[in-house]
Structure formats: C-alpha cells, structure tokens
Amino acid sequence: MTTFYDKLTELRGIDFAAVFDRRTPAQIERALAKSELQEQDFLALLSPRATDFIEDIAQAAHRATVQNFGRTILLYTPMYLANYCVNHCVYCAFNADNNIERRKLSLVEVESEAQAIAGTGLKHILILTGESRTQSPVSYIKECVSVLKRHFSSISIEIYPLHTEEYAELIAAGVDGLTIYQEVYDEKIYSRLHPGGPKHDYRFRLEAPERAGLAGIRTINIGALLGLGDWRREVFFTGVHALYLQKRFPDVEISVSCPRMRPYLGGYKPEFPASDRDLVQSILALRLFLPRLGITISTRENSKLRDNLLKLGITRMSAGSSTVVGGHTDYKGNNIGQFEIADHRSVAEVQEAVSRQGYKAIFKDWHDLSRLQGVKA
C-alpha cells in the first residue's frame, strides 16, 4: 500500500526555485479562470508573481468560500490536558529539555475546565497533550473524553501520532476529529528541528492522518507550522497532502490550518518567517486549489488580522483560547503556555466580531450520535 510519503517522494523532484520564479501572468490568469485547479495552477497561485494579482485571487477565493460554506464560521477552543513531553522540538515550549512546571489535569479538573468552556456556548473542543505515553497514555485520553462527552458535541484530538487500532479506540470512545500538523514537510529540516524522542520519526507522523482515516475518523485537520521551512513549498505540500487525503478518504471532512510560529519560552527564531501577506496568499491559494477544504485560523494571529482573514477563505476559528494546562479555570496559574496567544478576546467578543463582518458564528456542527437531543444529557 502506498502512502502520502510515496507521493511526497515524487514531488521532491520538482525544481521549486525555478517553478516559482518562472510563473507568468498568463499562468496565473489561467489558474483563476479554472473551476478545477491542477498542481501546476496551485504552484502558480503560490508564486511571487501571483502577488500582483492578490486582489483578484482574494475575490475568487471569497466567492468560492461563500458558495461552499455560506457566511458561516465554526468556533472551537483548545483544551490542554497535559504538557509532559519526551520530545525535543527546538521551537516548542513543552520541549523535554525545558525546565517548566509539568502538569496533567485530573478528571475532576477536566470536568471544571469543560464546564468553564461549555459556559461560553462552545460545543466543539480540541484536546491537546504533549507526547508522553507514560503520563498521557491513550487510556488517560479516553477517560478525559468520557468526561468531555457530557459537555461537547464534537471532540477532536491533537496529540502524539497513534497506531490505527488506538485511533479506533478513541473514536469508539467519542472522538470524531484528528488534528495533526507535520510541522515541516521538508524532511531534512524536520530531522534537524526534531532531534530526539519519538517525534524524530518523520514518516510515522506523516502517515498518522491515514491511520486515523482507516480507523474511521470523521474529520482530519493537517498543516505546516509556517516559519520552519520555505512557506511556499510547505503550503504546496500541505495542499497536496489534503488532496491526497480527500481522494483516499472521500467521506472524511478534510481541513488545514496555517499556523505561524509564535514567540515562546526558548526564543527559537523562525528561519523562514512568513509575513501577513504571505499568510494571506497561502490561504487564498489553498481555497482555490481545494474549494471544499475547511481552513482554520487560530488565536496565534491577532484579532485585527483574524477579522480581515475571515472573508478570504476561513471556515473555522478558535476562540477564548488558552495554551496553558488548566488555562480555562486556573487564571492566576504561573504555568507556561505552549506558545503565546495574540487574540485574547472572549468567545462572546469573537462571536460579535464575526457578526460585524456579516458572518454567522456556528457553535455546533456535529451531533454526538450516541446521545439524544442536547449534549447535556
């Protein structure tokens, strides 16, 4: 069975520098006129030349998004369950080498966090842990899910990559979505930035969405952390990865995030910073390449930028976020977050801002089929 790793190996033959440099205005106009874009068109929209057409591209992306999703934005929030980690990712605050307070929520604390978040009206939650099979084993995550099911209609996980049968176990427990970022598709850079721990295994992470797909997950969200590698290539690989997943698992809802490196404890400086303009170009190109794709923007970005991005192809936003373990209840805790948040607005404030842009903030877009009516049984 081939996997996306094989597809990626083929794509590495592309002379990206030449491809991006030689795009002509005609190629960009052709891409804009098409209803079904090919990889070549996607590359054209990501090229430096395409910045001359950014407004035309934005208009097309806006139209495609409204047609496919209406004027709606799904809201969700992350909940950090634990920050124990055995990895050594050089850009992350949870790096095992960092001397920070390590913590794991008890089930009672998970219940309080859930109540605090549910009180804001949110129904979609994303749970996160660092990578530690001893501190945060699958059995612990399952226990947390059983608590969270009482409060939320959709539970997604953003944890270390699992084996197919482990994904199946969590799906049976009530998880319906997977978020896993490859961080950087460039394998050499990946190897350098993930020098130790199980995360050093590039391929096991890359193929995780496929294992979740085989296990029957409902939604998959992937992405590259912009700043770690050349953003044009990274976004290209992200889009092609999403297309691969869409074709292989046609009944799974595929979405992508475009997270940018944020300051954090440790002070890693991105080697390939992506500007606001670069981020916008990335989102627009992804939207036109895959019109049905969900696109997520998190609170890594500030409120002004998020409000402006809303019309350009975004379908999901996080709101009222904290990257601290227990951050939704333990406000005065001195714990360190995974990264700094740039949009500190409450859920109600984000909802209001979405509404001001002429959009509807959606709180519920899935129904837990194991229970009747509301989620508060």
Place this chain on the structure above:
Amino acid sequence: MSDTLKIGGMELESRLFVGTGKFADYRLIPDVIKASKTQVVTVALRRIDFDTPVENILNYVPQNIVIMPNTSGARNAAEAVRIARIAREAGCGNWVKIEIVTDQKYLLPDNFETIKAIEILAKDGFVVLPYMSPDLMAARRMADAGAAAIMPLGAPIGSNRGLKTRELVQILVAEIDLPIIVDAGIGRPSEAAEAMEMGVAAVLVTTAISTADNPALMAEAFGQAVEAGRKAYLAGPGATQQFASASSPLTGFLRSE
C-alpha cells in the same frame, strides 16, 4: 382550482422548500420564510443547538412551518437512521430528508446507502424524502422502500449551476408515481421555473437564497418563479418546434383526394 402538493398527510400550497445551512444570521430566516411563502424548511440536526435558545435555529422557524430535519453528515444508512430518530425524539416531527454523503468533494449522495435507510425509516413511521443522484432504477427502489417523495439533485450542492441533470430528472417525472422534488444546484429563479414547467412537484433551494445580497428578496423571487413555473405546467405549454411551420406543406396534395 385546487393544486396542492400532498406529502405525508400534509397538503402544501407552496412548492418551494428552503434550506437553512448557509445564512449569515438566523434572524434572516423568518423574513425569508415569509417572503418565499414556503411551508417546509430543512434543518441539519448537526447544526441544531438545543442548549442555547438564541443559537437554536428552530426558534427562528414559525410554528406553522413543517420542519424537515436532514441527516447531513451521515456517512451510511445506520448513521442516517440514528440522526432521524434523534431528531424525532427532539420534537422535530416525523419528516426526514435523508442525506447520505460519502464524497466530501462533490457532496454527491450515496443512493445505495440511502435505499437501506429508507427501508428502515419508512417502516418506523417516518415521512422519508431522500436526496439522491437521479437514476431511474434507484428511484424505483426508493419508491418501493417507502419514500414519500424523490429528491434528485439538479447539480452538485451549492454549485448554483442549474438543472444539469434535466434529462434524467425528466425520466423520473415521467416514470415515478411520487412527487419529484429537485434538490440542490438550482441557482436562479428562472431555473426553478424551468424545473417546475417540466412537471417536477417542488424545488428545494438553499445556497441561492442564503448567499444572495438580499436573501428575503431572492426568496420572494424564487417563490414567484416556482408558482409561475407550476402554473405554466398546469396550463399545458405549446410544443416547441425546431423549425417554422411550412406554408406549403409537403403533403398538401393529399387533401384534394
């Protein structure tokens, strides 16, 4: 002359059904319903937020309107059946639009799984309206399984491309003794009128209304187009001809015999 659409024990004056999934503000919904004169709206159970009154879309639909919950998100018959039962338990009535989509790119329905779901839900007392790819054999199976109407797509959901499946839908209109309701793809009132003129029983419109700059005005236009198309169908439009009638007929000499 009374010309009502009879489905599931209801007699409907309006032949326009309206979808609710893409509105920028739920407060638009009452105006859209009023302007379009629709009597049936479809709502995805996955979107119904039962816990928060202001976010509960059902609270924006007037009491006299038939709610047709849909099974959006279902990937197989078992999930569709489960969603239908949850919706009925939650007080959404016994109508259900079966929507089983195993292709997220085009959102095309899975006729095979849909037939299985109809069999179960029709026996369970539901008024079942299946969203389907227009195929005569599948439609016959759906009718045999107990569907109350057949809802073929005109074009992929949200595409606003019009009645691309015209020839196949025409065959369903001719062959299936159930109301045929065109669901998905209708982008303009003129296309809704065209569908009604060819004898479909009703049309369901979502994207074209909810993403218009003025949804209520567009809803009114659709209501009028559906009515006009229906009247034209009942009036019996003249046959269209490819050429003008010849003034010197080729067989004119036979009259002198």
